[in-house]
Amino acid sequence: MEIILFIIQALISYFIVVTIHELGHIITGILSGFRFILFVIGPFGLKRNDKGKITFYIEKNKALWGGIGGTVPVDDKKDNFKNFRRLIIAGPLTSLLFGVIMLIVFFYKSYLFILLLGAMAVGISIATLLPFRAGVFYTDGGRWLRMKGNDHDAKVELAIFNFIQSYSINKDYSKLNIEDTQLLIEDKDPRNQYMGHCFAYYYYKDNNNLNDADIELKKMKELQSHVPKNFVKLLAAED
Incomplete structure (x- = not known):
């Protein structure tokens, strides 16, 4: 029973951590004047359709299941590429900040779930900051360095x-x-x-x-x- 509970907590932690990571990308993009178009975690997604309405859908491409948050420019401004660099790095930095906060909270409230949140968030931050390309995409850190x-x-x-x-x-x-x-x-x-x-x-x-x-x-x-x-x-x- 304890193993099942651990697995459930780990899965929930993963979904929360990846959501926060992608929200770091999305919110930074929106604050830069970009338009939200896509959010995917696992097979579940939200996207803006041709009519401008945000709808729920099932993502069939497994390459996106690791999580993706997309915003795009609405007009051609000279700072758009610089803002895009900023939103690329915002995901890992948001994960790192959240992870550190959770680990600090864990010292005061020693709950396994909080530890999982903190450890996963820091782990995802480090993994996405390391510059390499695995399969389809470069990591956020890899793309940011290439852009710089x-x-x-x-x-x-x-x-x-x-x-x-x-x-x-x-x-x-x-x-x-x-x-x-x-x-x-x-x-x-x-x-x-x-x-x-x-x-x-x-x-x-x-x-x-x-x-x-x-x-x-x-x-x-x-x-x-x-x-x-x-x-x-x-x-x-x-x-």
Whole structure:
């Protein structure tokens, strides 16, 4: 019975800690003038639909089950990329602050649940601050460091942000800077190459250039064996 109780408390702690982490991203984004579009934890999610209404849904892509909180710019401001860097790092820092508070509380109220909350929050903070890429995504710390530089990686991150910003403002990909896709296509990471061809595909498709769109789609299919399946599903370009 004690083991079952521990498992239940651990699961509840995980959901609380991940929710707080993602709220750190979301609230910082909203305070920066961005618009909420997505929150996922496990298979459960909230998203803003095409009519602007926030709805509950079941997320089928397991790559997102670890937790994601999304906000996007509503207009093109010069500080948007800097604000995006800030919201990226806000998740781990929020987790760290919450974890430290819970561990301090544990010294006064020695409840296992409080200890689990504190330990998990600090653990998630450290794990997401360490700069590496596992599967589909870079960690928050990894992305933040890439964005802070002045090298090729920073330009790639800026290009990806510009793609997301352009879509969130214009509601399609027709106004992307197609030259930015070449940055990703020439990157050494197959996942970035795939993403570059994918954004180029959407650009040509939304501009009714079906011949070039078909060329990009074929290049994507050639790369599919070199990237995680969940990554392909996440971008979900189709004939």
